[in-house]
Amino acid sequence: MKNGLLQIAALSLALVSMSFMGGCKDPNETKTDKPEASTSGGSGTTPSGDGIKIGLVASQNGELRPWGVDCIAGAQLAVDQINATGGIGGKKVELMIQDSNSKPEEGKSAAAKLASDGVVALVGEVSSGITKQIKTIALEKKIPLVAVGATKPDITADGNGLISRVCYTDDMQGPVMAVFAFKDKGLRRVAVMTDNKQPYSQGLSETFKKKFIELGGQIVAEEFYQSGENQFGGQITRLKGAKPDGIFMSGYFPEVGPMARQIRENGIKDAILMGGDGWDSKEIVQSGGDAIVGGYFCNHYSNEDNRPEVAKFLTDFKAANGGNLPGTTMGALGYDAVNLVIDALKRLDAGKTEINSESLAKEIMNTEGFRAVSGDVTLKGTNGDPAKRALVVEVTKTDQKFVKGFEPADVLN
Amino acid sequence: MLECANMLGGIQLDFTQLPQQLVNGLMIGAIYALIALGYTMVYGVLRLINFAHGEVFMLGAYTALLTSYAMGFSPTALNAAYSKNLDPRNDPLGLVIMLLVAMAVCAVFGALIEYFAYRPMRNQSRISALITAIGVSMFLQYTGQLFLPSTPPPSIAQEANPYREVLTWNIVPEVLAQDGSVAKAGIEIVVTQGKVVMLITVVILMSLLTYLVMYTKTGRAMRAASHDFDSASLMGINVNRVVTATFMLGSALAGAGAMMLTTFEGTAMQPFFGVLPGVKAFVAAVLGGIGNIPGAVLGGILMGIAETLVVWLGFSAYKDAAAFVILILVLLIRPGGLLGSNKVEKV
Numbered sequence: 001m002k003n004g005l006l007q008i009a010a011l012s013l014a015l016v017s018m019s020f021m022g023g024c025k026d027p028n029e030t031k032t033d034k035p036e037a038s039t040s041g042g043s044g045t046t047p048s049g050d051g052i053k054i055g056l057v058a059s060q061n062g063e064l065r066p067w068g069v070d071c072i073a074g075a076q077l078a079v080d081q082i083n084a085t086g087g088i089g090g091k092k093v094e095l096m097i098q099d100s101n102s103k104p105e106e107g108k109s110a111a112a113k114l115a116s117d118g119v120v121a122l123v124g125e126v127s128s129g130i131t132k133q134i135k136t137i138a139l140e141k142k143i144p145l146v147a148v149g150a151t152k153p154d155i156t157a158d159g160n161g162l163i164s165r166v167c168y169t170d171d172m173q174g175p176v177m178a179v180f181a182f183k184d185k186g187l188r189r190v191a192v193m194t195d196n197k198q199p200y201s202q203g204l205s206e207t208f209k210k211k212f213i214e215l216g217g218q219i220v221a222e223e224f225y226q227s228g229e230n231q232f233g234g235q236i237t238r239l240k241g242a243k244p245d246g247i248f249m250s251g252y253f254p255e256v257g258p259m260a261r262q263i264r265e266n267g268i269k270d271a272i273l274m275g276g277d278g279w280d281s282k283e284i285v286q287s288g289g290d291a292i293v294g295g296y297f298c299n300h301y302s303n304e305d306n307r308p309e310v311a312k313f314l315t316d317f318k319a320a321n322g323g324n325l326p327g328t329t330m331g332a333l334g335y336d337a338v339n340l341v342i343d344a345l346k347r348l349d350a351g352k353t354e355i356n357s358e359s360l361a362k363e364i365m366n367t368e369g370f371r372a373v374s375g376d377v378t379l380k381g382t383n384g385d386p387a388k389r390a391l392v393v394e395v396t397k398t399d400q401k402f403v404k405g406f407e408p409a410d411v412l413n
Numbered sequence: 414m415l416e417c418a419n420m421l422g423g424i425q426l427d428f429t430q431l432p433q434q435l436v437n438g439l440m441i442g443a444i445y446a447l448i449a450l451g452y453t454m455v456y457g458v459l460r461l462i463n464f465a466h467g468e469v470f471m472l473g474a475y476t477a478l479l480t481s482y483a484m485g486f487s488p489t490a491l492n493a494a495y496s497k498n499l500d501p502r503n504d505p506l507g508l509v510i511m512l513l514v515a516m517a518v519c520a521v522f523g524a525l526i527e528y529f530a531y532r533p534m535r536n537q538s539r540i541s542a543l544i545t546a547i548g549v550s551m552f553l554q555y556t557g558q559l560f561l562p563s564t565p566p567p568s569i570a571q572e573a574n575p576y577r578e579v580l581t582w583n584i585v586p587e588v589l590a591q592d593g594s595v596a597k598a599g600i601e602i603v604v605t606q607g608k609v610v611m612l613i614t615v616v617i618l619m620s621l622l623t624y625l626v627m628y629t630k631t632g633r634a635m636r637a638a639s640h641d642f643d644s645a646s647l648m649g650i651n652v653n654r655v656v657t658a659t660f661m662l663g664s665a666l667a668g669a670g671a672m673m674l675t676t677f678e679g680t681a682m683q684p685f686f687g688v689l690p691g692v693k694a695f696v697a698a699v700l701g702g703i704g705n706i707p708g709a710v711l712g713g714i715l716m717g718i719a720e721t722l723v724v725w726l727g728f729s730a731y732k733d734a735a736a737f738v739i740l741i742l743v744l745l746i747r748p749g750g751l752l753g754s755n756k757v758e759k760v
Contacts, residue, residue: 223724224732225729225732226732226733228688230674230678230679230686231437231674233437234441234720234721234724234725234729234732237725238430238724238725241427257679261679262678267581286491286572287679287681398495398496
């Protein structure tokens with residue numbers, strides 16, 4: 001042993017990086033366990049007793065709680081409404097909720113519990129990482145899964161006709177922001193800030209850059225940071241040197257807020273700040289202050305959207321929740337996801353088809369022009385990704401303001 | 414030739430940005446230095462790498478935040494003020510209170526951690542103590558996740574920070590051509606008042622620390638214990654008290670760093686947020702020579718500047734890798750660190 005310190009430090013480094021990995025909550029790092037032995041042999045489940053059971057996996061605890069709570073409220077509203085009109089073919093719809101605790105592995109066991117309780121469909125989650133785990137259960141037990149807010153494109157891949165979602169994918173929101181920046185704001189020189197610890201952020205930056213360049217704009221700089229970082233002076237100084245007229249920040253709100261503040265403090269005064277649905281939280285205003293006010297981001301839904309479905313949803317939601325509006329977009333998306341399932345159940349009932357998870361999965365994929373609160377959803381002829389409306393909203397001092405809605409045709413041609 | 418923006422294999426050297434980048438690095442380094450002091454002091458006395466130090470830093474940030482809430486700068490209170498078009502700001506005295514509370518709470522935590530976790534392990538092998546340290550670190554992270562606000566609370570402290578003015582120092586003014594394009598890039602340094610206050614505070618704290626260690630009885634005892642722990646105790650020094658004092662001092666500095674980071678730079682907090690600064694500061698302490706107090710300061714500032722220079726070169730994606738490359742290089746070339754002694758140690 002030539003040098004004790006060397007040894008200790010090397011070991012410590014190894015250990016600390018281990019604990020560091022344990023500390024960051026990258027859902028992709030969660031190893032998928034071997035699927036547990038299926039008891040039913042994978043023949044699907046038939047509703048038992050007198051109700052039709054829909055399983056909802058939501059984060060009642062953990063850092064996704066604000067989204068989880070809204071998602072549950074929305075889903076419950078949808079179920080209460082169908083039951084108030086007599087249920088489906090005389091049968092009540094039952095919403096069974098399991099907590100994922102904001103963790104992929106707990107989301108998986110929550111989904112397994114719901115499957116063993118005999119649900120005909122699974123709904124959830126708001127994050128791609130957890131949804132990926134629920135998907136393994138859905139595939140194994142052959143139960144259809146409707147994801148609520150999972151925007152990562154590969155969620156529906158290899159879905160065997162079981163996996164769908166009610167939200168747009170990151171392939172939509174990057175181009176939406178690019179079109180908005182180029183055409184509506186007249187930006188030509190945009191800089192990009194990417195969180196290279198988050199696949200979400202990397203993917204979003206890619207789709208944004210691609211579309212923006214395609215339109216004829218110039219990406220003048222791209223800088224990287226890691227979630228958990230606090231001081232962005234170095235990167236910002238480089239952005240400043242590139243003299244951008246807009247900055248696209250594709251990360252999540254905890255870093256975007258302070259970063260916006262530091263961008264202004266470093267003297268980039270006029271560049272318009274933009275981002276994706278990772279900004280969707282009231283806290284972005286608190287952590288970004290004046291700097292983030294006036295920034296634009298892409299969202300699934302806005303309380304101010306001009307669709308008639310939105311006004312009705314808000315009235316109903318308020319009545320059911322003591323006058324409170326949903327705090328996040330997940331109230332509407334949770335409502336939409338459950339209603340998508342109920343809509344398929346209604347069609348099965350009308351066609352006198354026996355209701356089980358197999359027939360339901362098929363019927364969900366047959367959905368055509370379903371008027372969801374957050375936009376029309378068509379799953380027929382897709383692999384489960386609806387081509388869906390996306391909104392650009394502006395951050396205001398107390399909330400967010402609807403600016404413009406984009407239909408897929410406006411963006412993807 | 415002030416501007417020399419050339420493209421060499423993707424490397425873009427813009428020397429007009431260099432002064433600003435050095436300032437950026439100094440600001441990051443100042444925080445690293447404050448945290449690194451805690452690692453180095455504890456190592457100096459106990460030969461223990463206190464991995465829970467990053468978590469003490471995290472607790473300091475939460476304490477600062479909650480103190481500012483208690484002083485009337487909670488999200489609700491601020492939102493209420495905004496809706497009336499008010500711009501509430503903390504006064505300097507309020508910031509001093511936040512600083513002192515954060516330091517005090519961290520000092521208490523440091524002492525408690527030492528008393529309950531490390532003291533029983535004092536006579537065990539160093540590896541056992543090291544594993545304990547990692548255990549404490551994880552314990553604090555996950556307990557934090559249970560009891561601290563689960564949604565990352567934004568730092569309101571910065572919103573109410575009175576030192577928000579942006580100071581611009583134009584070293585070389587920008588020259589514009591007739592058509593309005595830039596003919597010759599200027600050199601300027603932009604810095605917020607808050608960062609200047611932060612830097613001054615760091616200098617004051619370090620001077621205080623130097624005074625404490627060099628000119629007080631406790632400081633002398635600390636140095637004696639660091640020189641030879643067993644002999645010091647034979648000479649009638651209450652080593653337990655010395656160890657407690659060391660932990661308290663180091664933790665208080667981390668608390669101060671956390672308070673200033675949340676107030677003047679802005680952070681989004683979550684119970685794991687001490688990990689990254691903790692690891693970087695640990696590398697800084699090793700770089701300067703672990704166990705050596707001026708070394709920790711030097712190491713911290715060098716780390717901050719090195720990191721920023723990597724960004725300046727255009728490799729922000731590899732910024733954090735730079736820290737570990739530095740660590741590996743130091744361990745290979747100069748295992749004792751820049752200012753540390755290079756004597757071979759027996760384990």
